[in-house]
Amino acid sequence: xxxxxxxxxxxxxxxxxxxxxxxxxxxxxxxxxxxxxxxxxxxxxxxxxxxxxxxxxxxxxxxxxxxxxxxxxxxxxxxxxxxxxxxxxxxxxxxxxxxxxxxxxxxxxxxxxxxxxxxxxxxxxxxxxxxxxxxxxxxxxxxxxxxxxxxxxxxxxxxxxxxxxxxxxxxxxxxxxxxxxxxxxxxxxxxxxxxxxxxxxxxxxxxxxxxxxxxxxxxxxxxxxxxxxxxxxxxxxxxxxxxxxxxxx
Amino acid sequence: xxxxxxxxxxxxxxxxxxxxxxxxxxxxxxxxxxxxxxxxxxxxxxxxxxxxxxxxxxxxxxxxxxxxxxxxxxxxxxxxxxxxxxxxxxxxxxxxxxxxxxxxxxxxxxxxxxxxxxxxxxxxxxxxxxxxxxxxxxxxxxxxxxxxxxxxxxxxxxxxxxxxxxxxxxxxxxxxxxxxxxxxxxxxxxxxxxxxxxxxxxxxxxxxxxxxxxxxxxxxxxxxxxxxxxxxxxxxxxxxxxxxxxxxx
Numbered sequence: 001x002x003x004x005x006x007x008x009x010x011x012x013x014x015x016x017x018x019x020x021x022x023x024x025x026x027x028x029x030x031x032x033x034x035x036x037x038x039x040x041x042x043x044x045x046x047x048x049x050x051x052x053x054x055x056x057x058x059x060x061x062x063x064x065x066x067x068x069x070x071x072x073x074x075x076x077x078x079x080x081x082x083x084x085x086x087x088x089x090x091x092x093x094x095x096x097x098x099x100x101x102x103x104x105x106x107x108x109x110x111x112x113x114x115x116x117x118x119x120x121x122x123x124x125x126x127x128x129x130x131x132x133x134x135x136x137x138x139x140x141x142x143x144x145x146x147x148x149x150x151x152x153x154x155x156x157x158x159x160x161x162x163x164x165x166x167x168x169x170x171x172x173x174x175x176x177x178x179x180x181x182x183x184x185x186x187x188x189x190x191x192x193x194x195x196x197x198x199x200x201x202x203x204x205x206x207x208x209x210x211x212x213x214x215x216x217x218x219x220x221x222x223x224x225x226x227x228x229x230x231x232x233x234x235x236x237x238x239x240x241x242x243x244x245x246x247x248x249x
Numbered sequence: 250x251x252x253x254x255x256x257x258x259x260x261x262x263x264x265x266x267x268x269x270x271x272x273x274x275x276x277x278x279x280x281x282x283x284x285x286x287x288x289x290x291x292x293x294x295x296x297x298x299x300x301x302x303x304x305x306x307x308x309x310x311x312x313x314x315x316x317x318x319x320x321x322x323x324x325x326x327x328x329x330x331x332x333x334x335x336x337x338x339x340x341x342x343x344x345x346x347x348x349x350x351x352x353x354x355x356x357x358x359x360x361x362x363x364x365x366x367x368x369x370x371x372x373x374x375x376x377x378x379x380x381x382x383x384x385x386x387x388x389x390x391x392x393x394x395x396x397x398x399x400x401x402x403x404x405x406x407x408x409x410x411x412x413x414x415x416x417x418x419x420x421x422x423x424x425x426x427x428x429x430x431x432x433x434x435x436x437x438x439x440x441x442x443x444x445x446x447x448x449x450x451x452x453x454x455x456x457x458x459x460x461x462x463x464x465x466x467x468x469x470x471x472x473x474x475x476x477x478x479x480x481x482x483x484x485x486x487x488x489x490x491x492x493x494x495x496x497x498x
Contacts, residue, residue: 182399193442
């Protein structure tokens with residue numbers, strides 16, 4: 001097994017992701033929100049890069065969600081808070097979403113053979129799905145404003161841990177060091193150091209502090225939960241559908 | 250106290266380092282080797298970027314040291330193994346050194362107010378010196394081949410830990426999270442996770458494996474020792490001299 005972790009979206013190059021399985025991670029909050037919407041019964045989720053793309057896809061029966069600068073976009077049905085995406089609001093609906101980093105990262109991964117959506121909320125299911133595809137795996141941390149975000153790095157560390165265990169590789173072995181590479185190892189070690197106080201760590205990192213200031217403390221706490229949502233959606237033809245995920249579990 | 254960690258040399262921009270105290274880290278092996286030479290009595294150490302610069306500075310009584318692709322440069326007196334730089338070989342001498350990443354990182358930091366040389370070997374002394382200068386501190390991990398190196402990141406994590414403690418800031422506090430930034434925090438957590446088995450970790454990371462293959466296992470073991478050399482040399486007018494360091498301790 002070969003696992004690479006990319007520190008933030010502007011370090012990922014589309015061509016390098018060809019023939020690989022990519023897991024896009026944007027814990028605060030894009031991938032956590034997408035998972036919540038899909039778990040809540042959203043039928044199809046379409047991640048797009050720009051606000052105008054989102055608006056051009058609007059039709060009766062579709063909902064628009066997303067953010068710019070962590071805030072809801074004018075005219076959209078939802079912002080980027082996972083707690084807005086209740087089953088009552090999204091069940092059976094098609095949802096068009098655009099966020100600053102998460103949907104950009106998904107677009108950047110378009111040349112990969114498989115693109116999965118990862119967060120703490122679905123780490124176990126996501127790792128199992130990725131391992132089952134039997135390819136080189138690249139974890140793309142979205143980051144924020146083109147710099148590394150701790151929450152995404154720690155989630156990558158958890159995924160590395162799960163992937164190594166699934167492949168029967170002791171995370172402390174020299175074989176693991178070789179399979180994961182130096183940056184992935186750093187994230188693995190960091191995750192293991194703070195795994196028992198993830199919520200506290202996420203509340204104090206840059207992204208958590210920004211969200212608390214904007215009134216979204218509960219989002220941060222929610223997004224720090226591991227394996228709450230056992231689904232592993234895959235992007236197919238630009239869309240996320242929950243059934244593809246559950247069929248593989 | 251404000252502490253920033255830069256993941257590798259190509260992410261550092263000279264202009265961003267102005268008015269700051271920079272600690273250049275290249276654990277395997279440039280900064281470890283420079284510290285060893287200075288501790289061994291080398292009078293003046295001149296880090297230069299290119300082989301031709303090194304040769305142009307050669308004169309009777311000077312020694313040339315350095316590497317390209319981890320190997321000694323033809324015509325040079327020493328390679329980049331710290332174990333070559335014994336007191337017998339370097340005491341009282343002027344040493345011109347060029348390495349692939351470490352000396353490049355020093356050059357990149359030229360606009361900083363103060364440039365210090367950091368490694369596990371001198372972490373405590375280096376942190377004390379940096380803290381005493383009372384400026385914003387930037388830790389520049391040299392990395393290898395323009396990517397992050399685990400050993401440099403872990404050394405940055407140790408330095409962050411020491412710097413926080415020197416400033417009376419609990420490394421687990423929200424204040425520490427704010428002072429250090431997300432990437433520095435990740436390195437701090439990773440370091441604390443593996444601090445009791447640093448030698449093993451350094452032997453298994455990419456840089457360690459490369460050096461073992463080339464016959465330098467003992468170098469890796471040597472460079473993983475914390476606080477063996479209590480000196481904190483500062484680059485002044487392009488040169489490193491040990492007395493500047495010891496006078497501040």
